[in-house]
Amino acid sequence: MDVRQLEYVVAVAEELNFTRAAARCHVAQSALSYQVARLERKHGVTLFERTSRSVRLAPAGELLLPRARAVLAGIEAARVELAELAGVVTGRLRIGMIGSTGQAAPVVERALAAFHHRHPGVEIAIRDTGSRHMAGQVRDGELDVAFVGLHPGQLPAGLTHRVLADEPLVLAVPHGHPDSGLADLATRSAFVEMRAESGLRRQVDAVFARAGLTRRIAFELATSDAVARFVAHGFGPAVVPRSAVEARPGDVSALDLADPDARHPIVLVHRGPAPSAPGARAFLAVLDEFEARAPVRAPRS
Structure with a gap:
C-alpha cells in the first residue's frame, strides 16, 4: 500500500x-x-x-x-x-468554523487572510459539521482549531478555549409584525431553527427549556443568516443572535427576551496547552494580533 x-x-x-x-x-x-x-x-x-x-x-x-x-x-x-529547519511554515491547517461567527467575523476573517498571506506554504482546510461535532473533532485530533457556538461549560474536557464574542439572543420577527412574547408565538407559530448539531440550536433549546415552553419547528437551516432571511420572508419567528437581525435592517425586527442567560458565544477551541501543528500555532499568533487591535467580546447586560 x-x-x-x-x-x-x-x-x-x-x-x-x-x-x-x-x-x-x-x-x-x-x-x-x-x-x-x-x-x-x-x-x-x-x-x-x-x-x-x-x-x-x-x-x-x-x-x-x-x-x-x-x-x-x-x-x-x-x-x-x-x-x-529551512525557516518555513508548511503543512495543513484544519479549521472547524460555524457558518456565522457573528460579531467575531471581522477579526476571524482578517486574521485568516493575513495568515494565508504570510504563510502561503500552509494548506488551509475549513469545514463546518456543527459545533458539537467539531469540538469533538478537535479533542480527537481530527481538527487543529475550531470556532464553535458553545459556552465553555458545554465543551468536551481537555480543550483550551477562548471566548471571542458573547452576544444576546433575541426573538426575530418580520418587520412590522405585532409585538408578541415568546410564549405567545410558541403556541401559534412554527419556528425557523438552526440544525440540531449546531451550538446556536443548543442555546435556543435552553431558552425554551428555561421558559418551560415547547415549540414546533418548520425549517432547520445551516446558518443564522439563513434563519434571519426565512424570518424576513414570513416562514416563522426565530431566536437568533442580535447581529443576525442587525444585518437585515428593515426586513427583520428584534424583540428582547426576558432571559439574561439567553446568549450566543463564539469560542475558539484547540487541544491544550497549544496545538501540535506549527501552522495552527502560527495562526493563533496572527489571531492574537488582530484580536488585540479590535477585541469583539460583547459584555453581558
Whole structure:
C-alpha cells in the first residue's frame, strides 16, 4: 500500500462518502474508488461496506484507519520538521468554523487572510459539521482549531478555549409584525431553527427549556443568516443572535427576551496547552494580533 491509498482510506472513512472524499483529495471519484478497491483486492479484505445510499467502515477498515492516520501523521511531522529547519511554515491547517461567527467575523476573517498571506506554504482546510461535532473533532485530533457556538461549560474536557464574542439572543420577527412574547408565538407559530448539531440550536433549546415552553419547528437551516432571511420572508419567528437581525435592517425586527442567560458565544477551541501543528500555532499568533487591535467580546447586560 502507498501513502496516497492511505490518504484515500482516511478521507472516505471521515466523509463516509466517496464523492466528498474525492473532492477533498482533489482527484476524480473514479480514481479514488479504483485505488481503494485495488487496496482491498491486494489484501483480500473489504474496507468499506457500500450501498447505493451509504458508506460505512467494515471491520478491516476499522482496523486500518488508526494505523493509516498514524502513518500519515508521521509523514506530515517529518515534512513539517524539515520545513522548520529551512525557516518555513508548511503543512495543513484544519479549521472547524460555524457558518456565522457573528460579531467575531471581522477579526476571524482578517486574521485568516493575513495568515494565508504570510504563510502561503500552509494548506488551509475549513469545514463546518456543527459545533458539537467539531469540538469533538478537535479533542480527537481530527481538527487543529475550531470556532464553535458553545459556552465553555458545554465543551468536551481537555480543550483550551477562548471566548471571542458573547452576544444576546433575541426573538426575530418580520418587520412590522405585532409585538408578541415568546410564549405567545410558541403556541401559534412554527419556528425557523438552526440544525440540531449546531451550538446556536443548543442555546435556543435552553431558552425554551428555561421558559418551560415547547415549540414546533418548520425549517432547520445551516446558518443564522439563513434563519434571519426565512424570518424576513414570513416562514416563522426565530431566536437568533442580535447581529443576525442587525444585518437585515428593515426586513427583520428584534424583540428582547426576558432571559439574561439567553446568549450566543463564539469560542475558539484547540487541544491544550497549544496545538501540535506549527501552522495552527502560527495562526493563533496572527489571531492574537488582530484580536488585540479590535477585541469583539460583547459584555453581558
